[in-house]
Amino acid sequence: MGFLKLLKVVAPGTSRRLDLPERAVVHTLSVFSAVLLLAISFGWYVNREIALYLFLGAVLALAFLTTTGNPMRPKNRSYWSWALALLALISCGYFIAMRPVHELRLPMIDELSPLDIAASIVLIVLVLEATRRCIGITLVALVLIFLAYAVFGDRLSGAFAHRGFSTQEIIDHLVFSTNGLFGPALDVAAFLVLVFVVFGALLDRFGGADFFYDVANSLVGRQVGGASKVATVSSGLYGSISGSPTADVVTTGSFSIPLMIRTGMSPTHAGAIESAASTGGALLPPVMGSAAFLMTDFTGIPYATIAISALIPALLYYLSVFLAVHFRAHREGMKPMSVGETPSLVAVLRRDWLYLVPIGLLVWGVLSLNRPAFAGAIACASLIPLVILREKSPIAIVRAVLSGLSDGMRGMVGVGVACAIAGLVVGTLSMTDLTGKISSGLFSMSSGSPILTILTAAVVVIVLGMGMPTPAVYALSAVLAAPALISLGIDVLPAHLFIVYFASMSAITPPVAVAAFAAASIAKANPIKIAALACRVAMVAFILPFIFMYHPALILDGTVAAIVTTVGSIALAVVSLNAALEGYFLIRLDMVRRGLLLVAGALLIVPEHMTSIVGAICFVAITAWLWSSRRALRLSPIPSPA
Incomplete structure (x- = not known):
């Protein structure tokens, strides 16, 4: 009992019920931070360090004000949380006030004052506590291990020993350099991620989620299993903008999951x-x-290069999910949605075509301008005409805009905290040169085998990603696992894209599958069963990274012939594997036919010339056999009743 109580004490907190004064403070702080960082994205100059201090102070204060200390703590006002929030603002305010002095000192040479060291230690402790509340004790324990290594690593023997660092050297590197707490991870969170999170929040406030749902409904709602297909398409469209699996589940799943259940899908399958x-x-x-x-x-x-390279694998992923839904719906005899529930695409676009303007501007800006933050800011500004058309009252317009800005900044709390603590890990690794040692360790663990090294790296990324936002997982894994992959001779882009895939899939990988837990709360089903089934539905995402690591034609790196044959082979493999797993392809499949399709899919998934040809021949032969069986079933006479 004592151990279980301890686990509850250190468990992540829950959302706090805010009374009027707290809501006012949280709302004001959120709107101010969002407006400031959007202004910076538009081109208004603010010193980078000062902006990061303001961002981190706001993120930490919001984390303490909106999240309880642990699940057992009361959800009403907590003076401890107010004290921690105020301490976070004071700590970051100290660095802002001392910025003119710190600009003149030589890093790692000039001494830090006792007050500098004290403020830095307080800030690091606050980041650790905010991480424990928002993400969990696992990540905090991991960071403490790295910090302990920085302090005591000189006492080790062998390859993992380092020269030793004083307290001032550690603080100087972690807090006063651009390689630690205020390094690239927090920089990207403040100046890039926030813009797109705010855009997604504003789009949601202005009815964007409903628009995506209506478009998906008009495209696939009248097909067999239409509700499930609408969920797939609408979640993909909205998720490509929001970029947050949990937020996507909560937003689109709130109406798609009940609709799937109402049309005959089991709660577990709907959540998956x-x-x-x-x-x-x-x-x-x-x-x-x-x-x-x-x-x-x-x-x-x-x-732009990354986005274009990632497009084909992402489309293959959604093809796989769509086919899993399609074959399951046919196998279970599910019905399409009624005509009254499915609007026409022309009617949807005639009514809401203005939503395409900010989305088009966003896509054009990030691909053409090579200034993603500016493109996101322009897209946010282009949403204002939408709210003016939707809301006739000036008060309602201002309320919608302010609510969207506040929602966006509050949605950044988890990401901001995770990126801050990721900066501590990255700083420790760069200071102690632990990155190369870990890469060598991974290579040694796998006995020098390339495939075992890749598998080990995938496991490391998934374990790191349990309960963490995708950007923070990538930031950690990029310095821990990517060097080991690149040392195998793999190009930089596929190696890092490999990490992005497994960092994303950690959202549905048991036991800490945050997206599955969010879906379970809506579907009223077992979250672990949802997560296991979701992994099966998303199986291609666990396979594609291994393919484009060795066959970069899948990410559009190669000749036209290589790209066409590789993509075609993988697409046929996706069809074959999903048919085998779901038990339907033209007709209901017995175990023999499912086994044959599984073999054909396995041959096609390996994009080598001979295996692809053999797999394609097998797939065509099985398809012809199933087609003839389907025709025979249609032509067979219906037996008369006894």
């Missing part, structure tokens, strides 16, 4: 489909869960 479809939004351009922006910073590859 929504979880898998929402998780894929972090893989689909233009936003890709914001990890692509971090990838640009880590690799130096332009964002």
